[in-house]
Amino acid sequence: MITDRAKAGFDRLLVASLKSGMSAGGASVRVGAVGSLDRIRENKIVVLTVSSYLFRAIAILYFRPDAATRAWFDRNAEEGAPALADAEFLDRVAECGNVCCGALNRELGAFFPHVGMSTPNIIDKDCMRYADLLACSLTKHYEIVLEGGPTLFATLCVADYGLVDFHVDPSAEAAVDTGELEMF
Amino acid sequence: MANILVVDDSSTVRDEVAGFLKRNGLDVATAVDGKDGLAKLLADPQIKLVVSDVNMPNMDGLTMAEKIRGQLNNKTVNIVMLTTENSPIMKERGKAAGIKGWIVKPFKGDAVLATFRRLVEA
Numbered sequence: 001m002i003t004d005r006a007k008a009g010f011d012r013l014l015v016a017s018l019k020s021g022m023s024a025g026g027a028s029v030r031v032g033a034v035g036s037l038d039r040i041r042e043n044k045i046v047v048l049t050v051s052s053y054l055f056r057a058i059a060i061l062y063f064r065p066d067a068a069t070r071a072w073f074d075r076n077a078e079e080g081a082p083a084l085a086d087a088e089f090l091d092r093v094a095e096c097g098n099v100c101c102g103a104l105n106r107e108l109g110a111f112f113p114h115v116g117m118s119t120p121n122i123i124d125k126d127c128m129r130y131a132d133l134l135a136c137s138l139t140k141h142y143e144i145v146l147e148g149g150p151t152l153f154a155t156l157c158v159a160d161y162g163l164v165d166f167h168v169d170p171s172a173e174a175a176v177d178t179g180e181l182e183m184f
Numbered sequence: 185m186a187n188i189l190v191v192d193d194s195s196t197v198r199d200e201v202a203g204f205l206k207r208n209g210l211d212v213a214t215a216v217d218g219k220d221g222l223a224k225l226l227a228d229p230q231i232k233l234v235v236s237d238v239n240m241p242n243m244d245g246l247t248m249a250e251k252i253r254g255q256l257n258n259k260t261v262n263i264v265m266l267t268t269e270n271s272p273i274m275k276e277r278g279k280a281a282g283i284k285g286w287i288v289k290p291f292k293g294d295a296v297l298a299t300f301r302r303l304v305e306a
Contacts, residue, residue, distance in 0.1 A: 088195060095196040099290055102268020106288070109271055117268070119193065119239055179292030181264065181299055183285045184278075 002055070002137045002164045009168035010057065010138060013107045014156045017059075018144055020178075021100030027075075028147035031154075037141060040153045043125050046097035049118045050105045055160045058134070059104060061097045062125060062153040065089065072149035094120040111166040134159050186213035186228060187304045191221035191236035191245065192266070197291065201235060201266065204293035210304065218243025222251055231261060232304045238267040238274060246274065249281040262303040266291060 002010075015031045022029045034040075042062035050057040063069055065086075073092040074084045084092070097120045105117040131139070138158040145151050158164075188210055190201045202212040213228065215221040217240040225231055234252070236245040243251075249263050263283040270288050278286065284303065287296060 091195045095194045098194070099268060102289060105268065106270045113271070113273065115271075117239065119241065178288045178290055179295050181285050181287050181296045183299070184275075184283065 001162075002158060002160050005167050006164045007138050007158075009111075009166050010156060010158055011140060012168045012170060013104055014059065014140075014154070015142070017100050017103035017107070018142065018154060020103050021096060022144060022146060022152075027149065030145040032143050032145075034141045034143045034153065037128065037155070039143075040125070040141070042153060044093075045123055045125050045128065046094050047121050047123060048097055048101035050101065050108055050115050051118075052108075052112045052115045054112065054162045055158055055164050056134075057104070057108070058136075058155075058157040058159075059097070059101045060128070060155040060157070061093070061100065062155075063093055064150070066150075068150045069093075069152075072146060075149070090122055094122055107168075128155075131155075131157060185230045186211040187230055188212045188233045188235060188300065189215060189221060189224055189228075189231045191215040191218065191234060191240070191248065193217050193237065193240040197237065197266070197289075201291050201293075204291070205297075205300065208293070208297055210300070217241055218245055218248030218251075221245075221248050222256065225252065225258070225261065226256060232306070233262045233264065233300060235264050235266050235300075238265055238269050246277050246281065249278060249283050253282050262306065264300075264303070 018031045019029050040062050042064045044063055046061040048059050070084055070089050108115050136157040136159045140156050142154040188205055190198055190212060192198050193216055198214045202214050205212045213224055215224045219242045238245040245265055252258050264285040265278055265283055266287045268289045275286055
């Protein structure tokens, strides 16, 4: 069972993770909830999981390998650089998902120190028709509007194996400064 | 011959980090996972700094760090992890393996360049 405040916590943490992960490079990002998968026309997904013995959270980022999406993921390329090859484009989307889910993993780690995260996998969106088999207690879909770029979508599914309860302070900032070198 | 080895299964991260360091005058080699990293380090005695991801297929970065100190008996190369992870448990494992530092992705080159230079010249 996932308590209501834990569901709200997962929601807050995912939205914050999408905003921080997708804005790398300074782009403005707006994240809002959408009601169902019906609006989502993207045909590929990046899938990552954050797992513990109490729950498995599955973060899904939907994308379409079209010109607008390729251009956005190649926006920092030097002038005259060749266009992204397919493998490079998919790796950039996967790494973007990795950074977003990594932020979610770090924040969940403050409540569940034993969580572990997968590496990203890219699969067809058609696989989402089997998501019901996971019997998730929480499923929520999001729209990600990227300034000057495409609109992407995301889904968070959480399956629980016990009581999942935690509270995220809505006013709290992310605890980690990214990019800084911590010396030992 | 290189003096920095960047180990990451993501070509995006390898290109970004290696490209930044090369543009700043450093000699960089890359590896795609921990196994590849061990082989590249063994083959190039000039490498003074390893910058590695943690979560990778075949061999993760922390296992690679442990094998660098144990299996390769290399006690001098500096090792810095570049990862989305920030778990205290992982950091303790890294410290036990003698890693020098930890960076949470995304990579911000300007924030670490001076330290990387110092670790290469040490």
